[in-house]
Amino acid sequence: EKGGYEHFMLKEIYEQPNVIKDTYRGRLLANKGIVQMAGIEDNIEKFLNAERIIIVACGTSWHAGLVAEYIFEEFARIPVEVEYASEFRYRNPIINPKDVVIAISQSGETADTLAAIKLAKEKGAFVFGVCNVVGSSISRETHAGAYTHAGPEIGVASTKAFTTQITILTMISLRLAKAKGTMSNSDFHRYLQELEAIPEKVAEALATNDIAKTIASIYKDAPNCLYLGRGYNFPVALEGALKLKEISYIHAEGYPAAEMKHGPIALIDEKMPVIVIAPKQGHYDKVVSNIQEIKSRSGKIIAVVTKGDTQVKKLADHVIEIPDTAEALTPLLTTIPLQLLSYHIAVMRGCNVDQPRNLAKSVTVE
């Protein structure tokens, strides 16, 4: 059942190249310049007239929503707000009929997300679901939607759901960018090609497993851990930290790298591992100076970099190389070594990786 893997989580991490393909199969045809999804085509006017997109979700799905915020705003120039479903539903939110609400949920059963959807519907918004489980409550409660087709995710720690959610939300952004003319034709075609090539690059990123394991053996006893990223990779920092804390019980925090000097930098000493996401595009120089700040305070630096990087390599204690891709797609690759790192740390600490203490796969109570 675990397909020869020791844990469901590891199996699901390794499934990502294939399930990302399943997500875009029949929807993304790069050579023909086509990106389409029935749920979007049927409701395209709603999306094109949207004055705002509100994304509601919890946990890892909320992190996918944050990545999507950067992508939607950049590609389709639609303002986006990303809300924790649990906060949104209880604060008398302002929702207008011209708002499109996107609910993201792997299980499709998360109680707070479901309640947020009901509220948005009552207030007249159009609600679109991005779910993995076919026929789930959220998929039935939304007006329309698109499934991620990632297959069953058994490990409590969400992995393939995250990358397939980002894949589908990227496709939606590209579809809207095309219709709205907010992206140049050449960028549009480049992104379709790059997205189609992502599964192979995810497979390459999985080859960081050995180095992730080595790094895990060095830092497995750390009591704390900091994750930093900027731009598209800020949400990946949050997701990396969530993954570590939920399965290894190490206290971890994710931060936008520039926020360090507003507080977290005080935590840094020679015992603090800091995982920095530093792909070559996207504020690279700024991230490099953040790395220098950590180094001058003797923090241990584990950097996720683009293959061929030289600058960060000189500063970091460990580097993990991922393939090059378009900037907005980097989260699909940078997240892979972080999943592997937390997996190995949790295994080495003797934790129950697939069923961490105190957690349930679907949070059906609020």
Ligand code: M6R
């Ligand atoms: O099924 P959902 O996507 O609605 O679940 C949301 C969260 O409960 C979930 O992502 C949770 O944070 C995971 N355990 C994270 O790995």
